[in-house]
Amino acid sequence: MVHNSTSSHQQLQASPHDPLIIARQEEVVQLLKQIIEPTLKNDIVSLGMVRNLRIVDDYVYLRLYIGSRQQQLEAEIKTVLSLLSWCKKAYIQVCTIPGVKTTLAISSGKGGVGKSTTAVNLATALKVSGAKVGLLDADVYGPNVPQMLGLGKSEVQVIDTPNGQRFLPLQAYGIKVMSVGLLAEPDRPLAWRGPVLHKIITQFIHEVEWGELDYLLIDLPPGTGDAQITIVQESPICGVILVTTPQQVAVSDVRRNIYMFRQVGVPVLGIIENMSYFINSSGEQTSIFGTGGGQKLADELKAPLLGEVPIDPRICKGGDTGEPVILADPHSTTSQVFVQIAAALDATFFSMLNAQMATSSGNSIKIGDR
Numbered sequence: 525m526v527h528n529s530t531s532s533h534q535q536l537q538a539s540p541h542d543p544l545i546i547a548r549q550e551e552v553v554q555l556l557k558q559i560i561e562p563t564l565k566n567d568i569v570s571l572g573m574v575r576n577l578r579i580v581d582d583y584v585y586l587r588l589y590i591g592s593r594q595q596q597l598e599a600e601i602k603t604v605l606s607l608l609s610w611c612k613k614a615y616i617q618v619c620t621i622p623g624v625k626t627t628l629a630i631s632s633g634k635g636g637v638g639k640s641t642t643a644v645n646l647a648t649a650l651k652v653s654g655a656k657v658g659l660l661d662a663d664v665y666g667p668n669v670p671q672m673l674g675l676g677k678s679e680v681q682v683i684d685t686p687n688g689q690r691f692l693p694l695q696a697y698g699i700k701v702m703s704v705g706l707l708a709e710p711d712r713p714l715a716w717r718g719p720v721l722h723k724i725i726t727q728f729i730h731e732v733e734w735g736e737l738d739y740l741l742i743d744l745p746p747g748t749g750d751a752q753i754t755i756v757q758e759s760p761i762c763g764v765i766l767v768t769t770p771q772q773v774a775v776s777d778v779r780r781n782i783y784m785f786r787q788v789g790v791p792v793l794g795i796i797e798n799m800s801y802f803i804n805s806s807g808e809q810t811s812i813f814g815t816g817g818g819q820k821l822a823d824e825l826k827a828p829l830l831g832e833v834p835i836d837p838r839i840c841k842g843g844d845t846g847e848p849v850i851l852a853d854p855h856s857t858t859s860q861v862f863v864q865i866a867a868a869l870d871a872t873f874f875s876m877l878n879a880q881m882a883t884s885s886g887n888s889i890k891i892g893d894r
């Protein structure tokens with residue numbers, strides 16, 4: 525079960541002052557909490573799927589953020605709200621990315637901890653397992669996914685669709701890829717701010733022709749700024765994976781990050797500790813940045829530790845050559861960690877991977893099992 529331990533009420537509803545509206549709002553929340561999302565086995569309010577709840581006179585307004593496999597929830601909401609004697613009509617705005625079943629975000633409290641590396645390798649592991657995968661590089665401050673997938677100088681096409689013009693994602697190793705970096709001029713820093721940033725991000729989420737995807741992974745910008753909050757609020761993210769390193773400073777940044785997600789009502793699926801240890805030529809493990817930071821944080825924040833990724837020169841090399849380590853060296857310890865995490869995600873969302881992959885290196889992880 526995926527938990528969202530801090531209530532998602534801030535994101536869910538405005539703060540009215542009229543006692544009648546407050547009472548009605550609470551009544552609606554209690555009814556909505558009876559609806560359980562069958563895959564994640566938790567209620568749709570705790571999962572942050574219901575946002576912007578408003579009661580105006582005898583009408584209920586809300587936004588429902590779902591993946592393409594969760595359409596039935598709209599009808600379930602209408603059924604439970606029909607029990608309200610005072611409610612004349614419930615207006616439900618369904619927010620989804622067409623064709624995308626599950627949207628997951630990869631985030632980090634600070635830059636340079638390996639967030640994009642994680643996003644690229646998880647996307648590749650999911651793809652290798654047979655899933656249809658898209659990767660949206662929304663890191664407006666350092667969009668390096670195209671280079672990590674060998675797409676350095678590619679041009680983005682715009683196509684006409686029945687719903688208007690759409691960006692056509694590029695393809696790398698069968699993964700559909702779109703990046704803010706593909707729209708920027710080479711070697712020029714992206715300096716988008718305020719409304720421009722908001723518009724670009726919103727376009728990226730809603731105006732890409734992804735086709736049918738099992739997973740869309742979003743590589744978020746680091747930190748807890750405007751760009752990150754906009755993406756999280758605008759997209760039907762089912763959960764977020766946080767990347768940290770064992771160093772204390774990275775750990776405290778991720779702590780801030782986790783609280784931000786919980787405040788906006790998006791479940792934290794777990795933490796990945798990157799650069800956990802180094803394996804020398806004799807196969808011995810050495811901790812370079814200290815030990816246990818990821819586990820300590822996971823315990824404190826009641827979010828599972830999904831995996832510990834070693835420091836591996838092949839990761840750097842893969843980032844430079846555009847071939848992820850999962851493909852360049854699939855049997856390495858590093859690749860197996862990513863395969864295990866992908867298998868655990870898939871076990872939570874689809875159970876699509878074959879059992880052999882999920883258990884290939886022993887202890888499998890269960891997402892959100894606390």
Ligand SMILES: Nc1ncnc2c1ncn2[C@@H]1O[C@H](COP(=O)(O)OP(=O)(O)OP(=O)(O)O)[C@@H](O)[C@H]1O
Pocket residue numbers: 632634635636637638639640641642663666667668746798799833834835836837839840841843
């Ligand atoms: N486990 C690892 N072993 C060796 N090198 C790594 C590892 N993880 C990441 N790196 C390297 O560290 C650098 C930063 O990684 P990456 O770009 O993924 O970080 P990031 O958190 O996305 O950074 P930014 O916030 O700047 O986008 C890259 O050169 C990458 O190859």
